[in-house]
Amino acid sequence: MSDVEARSRRSEMRGSEKKVRVTIPRSDLEAQNTFEVDRTDPMLLLDLLLAIQRRHDPSLAFRYSCRVAMCNMCGVHVDGGNVLACRVPLEAGRDEIRVEPMQGATVVRDLIVETDQFVDEWVQDVDRWSQ
Amino acid sequence: MSIDGLRTIDTDVAIIGSGGAGLMCVLHLADHAPELDATVVSKGAIGRSGCTRMVQGGYNAVLDPNDSLELHFRDTLEGGKYLNDQEMAWTLVTEAPRAIEELESRVGCSFDRTEDGRIHQKAFGGQNFDRTVHKGDLTGMEIMGKLLEQMQRIQPNELGDARALDLLLDEDGEIAGVTVLDVMTGEVAVLRARVVVVATGGAATMYKIAAPAREKTGDGVAMCYHAGLELRDMEMLQFHPTGLLAGESSLTGAVLEEGLRGAGARMYNAMGERFMKRYDPERMERSTRDVVSRASYQEIMAGRGTPAGGVWIDISHLGAEEVERRFPGMTARSRIMGRDLAREPIEISPTSHYHMGGVVIDKHCQTSVPGLLVAGEDSGGVHGANRLGGNGVAESTIFGGRAGDRAAALASERKLRDPDLEQVEVSVARAIAPLQRENGHSPFGITRELKEVMWEGCGVVRAKKGLLRARDKIEELEKKAADVAVSGPAQANYAWQEALDVTNQLTVARAMVESALVREESRGSHFRSDCPEQDDKRWLRFIVAKKQTDGRVRIDLRPVKFSRRRPDPADPSAEEQERKEPSEELRRG
Numbered sequence: 001m002s003d004v005e006a007r008s009r010r011s012e013m014r015g016s017e018k019k020v021r022v023t024i025p026r027s028d029l030e031a032q033n034t035f036e037v038d039r040t041d042p043m044l045l046l047d048l049l050l051a052i053q054r055r056h057d058p059s060l061a062f063r064y065s066c067r068v069a070m071c072n073m074c075g076v077h078v079d080g081g082n083v084l085a086c087r088v089p090l091e092a093g094r095d096e097i098r099v100e101p102m103q104g105a106t107v108v109r110d111l112i113v114e115t116d117q118f119v120d121e122w123v124q125d126v127d128r129w130s131q
Numbered sequence: 132m133s134i135d136g137l138r139t140i141d142t143d144v145a146i147i148g149s150g151g152a153g154l155m156c157v158l159h160l161a162d163h164a165p166e167l168d169a170t171v172v173s174k175g176a177i178g179r180s181g182c183t184r185m186v187q188g189g190y191n192a193v194l195d196p197n198d199s200l201e202l203h204f205r206d207t208l209e210g211g212k213y214l215n216d217q218e219m220a221w222t223l224v225t226e227a228p229r230a231i232e233e234l235e236s237r238v239g240c241s242f243d244r245t246e247d248g249r250i251h252q253k254a255f256g257g258q259n260f261d262r263t264v265h266k267g268d269l270t271g272m273e274i275m276g277k278l279l280e281q282m283q284r285i286q287p288n289e290l291g292d293a294r295a296l297d298l299l300l301d302e303d304g305e306i307a308g309v310t311v312l313d314v315m316t317g318e319v320a321v322l323r324a325r326v327v328v329v330a331t332g333g334a335a336t337m338y339k340i341a342a343p344a345r346e347k348t349g350d351g352v353a354m355c356y357h358a359g360l361e362l363r364d365m366e367m368l369q370f371h372p373t374g375l376l377a378g379e380s381s382l383t384g385a386v387l388e389e390g391l392r393g394a395g396a397r398m399y400n401a402m403g404e405r406f407m408k409r410y411d412p413e414r415m416e417r418s419t420r421d422v423v424s425r426a427s428y429q430e431i432m433a434g435r436g437t438p439a440g441g442v443w444i445d446i447s448h449l450g451a452e453e454v455e456r457r458f459p460g461m462t463a464r465s466r467i468m469g470r471d472l473a474r475e476p477i478e479i480s481p482t483s484h485y486h487m488g489g490v491v492i493d494k495h496c497q498t499s500v501p502g503l504l505v506a507g508e509d510s511g512g513v514h515g516a517n518r519l520g521g522n523g524v525a526e527s528t529i530f531g532g533r534a535g536d537r538a539a540a541l542a543s544e545r546k547l548r549d550p551d552l553e554q555v556e557v558s559v560a561r562a563i564a565p566l567q568r569e570n571g572h573s574p575f576g577i578t579r580e581l582k583e584v585m586w587e588g589c590g591v592v593r594a595k596k597g598l599l600r601a602r603d604k605i606e607e608l609e610k611k612a613a614d615v616a617v618s619g620p621a622q623a624n625y626a627w628q629e630a631l632d633v634t635n636q637l638t639v640a641r642a643m644v645e646s647a648l649v650r651e652e653s654r655g656s657h658f659r660s661d662c663p664e665q666d667d668k669r670w671l672r673f674i675v676a677k678k679q680t681d682g683r684v685r686i687d688l689r690p691v692k693f694s695r696r697r698p699d700p701a702d703p704s705a706e707e708q709e710r711k712e713p714s715e716e717l718r719r720g
Binding site: 028040041042043044046047050053054058059061062063064065066067068069070071072073086087089108109110112115 | 175176179180181182184185269271272315344345346377378379380381382385460463464467468469573574575617618619620622623624625626
């Protein structure tokens with residue numbers, strides 16, 4: 001192993017509890033898609049995204065509103081499931097995560113998806129129910 | 132009609148905001164004038180932005196025969212330290228019982244009930260009767276969920292993820308419409324309307340520790356201020372005493388509802404002392420929000436706070452099952468951050484929560500601009516110097532409904548007007564400038580600095596020195612904001628939105644600091660350590676802020692009209708106040 005590789009490995013091991021490597025597929029293929037984010041305690045997935053937007057890449061697009069799991073706007077896809085970013089804490093010791101846009105919907109940009117189809121289905125339900 | 136190729140949309144009534152006020156407006160408009168075309172404009176997703184949804188506690192209304200309108204009115208005035216507009220406060224109190232009935236039988240809400248089937252009303256701070264209607268600790272979700280379904284049934288035009296930029300007047304100074312920016316596409320359009328209703332909510336987000344949802348950046352108040360409308364009570368910003376402290380997490384500032392204190396929660400400093408006994412020995416933790424916030428703040432400043440800068444709240448003595456049953460939402464939230472409200476004390480801090488101040492309106496939501504209505508947190512006067520818990524969602528829904536009633540009547544009398552072209556050009560240029568600038572300041576840095584200076588200089592406890600520092604800093608930040616640059620596409624660009632948000636927050640902050648400098652006394656949520664006493668002889672007047680043509684804030688003082696109740700019937704100084712000159716003008720920067 002070269003000196004550079006050895007040094008990289010050492011610094012990786014030293015910092016692994018303090019940083020999380022976050023991978024996010026971007027609409028712009030030229031945009032940064034991997035980030036080394038400092039952990040805070042507590043840290044929700046939403047906090048990871050905010051840290052990236054504020055300190056790494058302001059062009060990262062994602063939605064949120066209330067941040068207390070009341071508005072259902074911050075949906076993302078993580079570990080095989082759609083979750084609310086404001087409801088899921090980053091587990092202790094986890095140093096790597098891939099965050100994708102919610103599955104089953106058309107991507108607008110980065111992590112933002114079209115929600116019209118969900119709303120339309122709901123409106124149809126309301127109509128059907130109130131006939 | 133097209134302006135430089137800008138898309139123009141025509142509607143009868145434009146409703147800016149889709150919270151409790153905006154959606155009740157849609158409902159009432161549809162009831163009274165279903166033939167009118169309504170368009171809802173919402174910066175975030177329609178019905179899923181803002182704070183009505185986040186209301187935990189409840190909705191105050193006189194329902195019990197042992198309660199009385201006069202008592203609710205008195206509680207509201209005493210909470211507001213008699214700065215309230217009494218006609219508006221009386222409107223709130225008298226309409227609330229009908230509004231609860233409307234929410235249940237017309238909108239479809241169902242509130243918690245007692246065993247004998249009556250609506251359950253719980254205890255809330257600062258009131259002499261338990262009159263807070265609720266659904267568990269998630270009252271706002273019930274109200275917004277059902278309001279949104281009603282709105283879907285009515286099917287107004289929806290401009291979701293679209294932010295209103297500026298109010299547009301025609302050459303006669305009458306309302307013509309608004310410029311609107313589609314957040315997802317990055318395009319600007321002109322929305323013309325016969326009547327415009329502004330209901331976007333306040334700007335409490337401009338503090339380091341803040342409760343509201345991210346959309347609440349004072350857009351409505353800022354656009355009204357820039358259109359020349361008068362604002363009142365801008366110095367009155369409510370801090371909720373029990374906000375979560377969660378380090379740098381976005382959870383910091385989220386509110387633990389007042390019902391906790393109503394149910395017997397105890398507050399402790401880092402020494403394990405129930406410190407409220409030194410601030411309000413009679414009411415203890417059930418005192419009003421301003422008193423409890425100030426108490427916590429003073430404990431923290433005196434060095435008796437936790438290392439993270441907070442105090443403790445503990446309701447575990449009720450038993451874990453009882454806490455889980457009564458406060459499910461909050462218990463779940465505490466567990467997400469690795470704590471447990473049901474079993475241990477939780478670290479809290481005062482958190483910036485609600486703005487009592489706002490646009491001057493009459494009890495029909497009318498402003499000085501014909502055809503322009505304002506409802507909800509964007510308006511000022513109902514709550515005076517401090518809002519009672521449970522009166523906020525009442526105000527939004529009641530006055531939102533009244534705005535709908537008035538808009539229905541006005542729209543048929545008003546025509547569509549052509550907005551002044553120069554205003555349109557200025558609005559569009561200002562909005563797209565950050566995208567076009569190659570180099571400039573980052574909007575996130577400006578927001579961070581504003582939040583810090585407001586917390587330090589115009590926070591729970593204020594003083595002249597800190598306010599002057601805040602004034603200077605705001606001026607510096609306004610210059611930076613005029614030179615902000617964001618990269619990236621126009622589509623779904625939240626750095627760009629942040630730049631537009633912080634511009635509005637700065638406008639509100641400026642009016643707030645100027646008003647706080649003028650009020651040289653302490654009253655309600657405005658507390659000055661350099662003038663800690665309430666001075667009814669000199670200060671039973673409300674502060675009006677208005678934009679001057681040179682861009683500075685003009686301040687007027689107006690006496691409070693005690694049209695229904697005097698602060699102290701036996702106090703002669705109250706009469707003396709009324710006999711003074713009608714208004715006093717002071718020029719301020």
